[in-house]
Amino acid sequence: MTVPTRAAAWTLLCEFTRTAALRRHGLSVEASMRALARRAGVVEGAELLTWGLVGLLHDFDYERFPTAEDHAWRGMEVLRQRGWPEPIIRGVGAHASYTGIQPEAPLERAIVAADELSGFVGACALVRPSRSVLDLPVESVLKKMKDKAFARAVDRGEIRRGAELVGMALPELVALVIAAQRPLAGRLGLAGGPAPELPDEPVPEAPEAG
Secondary structure (H helix, E strand, C coil), X not given: CCCCCHHHHHHXXXXXXXXXXXXXXXXXXXXXXXXXXXXXXXXXXXXXXXXXXHHHHCCCCCCCCXXXXXXXXXXXXXXHHCCCCHHHHHHHHXXXXXXXXXCCCHHHHHHHHHHHHHHHHHHHHHCCCCCXXXXXXXXHHHHHHHCCCCCCCCCHHHHHHHHHHCCCCHHHHHHHHHHHHHXXXXXXXXXXXXXXXXXXXXXXXXXXXX
16 A cells, blocks of 8 residues: 655645634544554554554545535535545544444554543633643543533543543543643644644654653
8 A cells, every 4th residue: 555645644734724723623633543553563664654644634625515415525525536545534534423334443442532632621721721732630631521611512422432442541542642632732722822823834743742
């Protein structure tokens, strides 16, 4: 299987997504997916790239096609038309439970674990006095999970399902996602300063969390 480059994935994301917040979400989920890949023993090469690309692209069609009737379906269609590898297409589809694609492969299980929680961690960081993920404790995220009035759009059940799918206790998964976000906190607008604009030119991958 020939895996497209990350630059090709960024170009595709930017073609369909003009909103900086959605581009940042792709970056955050990419980082979480790479961290989950390393936990699963995938440490380099095409397979690690594939995990990251699924995270980067999982919502690439959402800005144009935000409904359940279209979102993910249209993205998968575009990827197939352009010759993208089937594992990436299935991974993009598996992130949305309503597609009926059962997350069977480790990558498919990981995107369920990474997607909602990456966004939720960012939301938790932004309500801290520091507005930063750099000092965000796991306990704060777990507490916010119980607050149904906070970030109502985030499906807590899907977060718990993701943890089960990857065989992690929820606090362990939260810690992994927080650690994955920290190296690119500034780029995500989670370092206490304003969120940056993200150019159409490919931005570098985040450094791996230590």
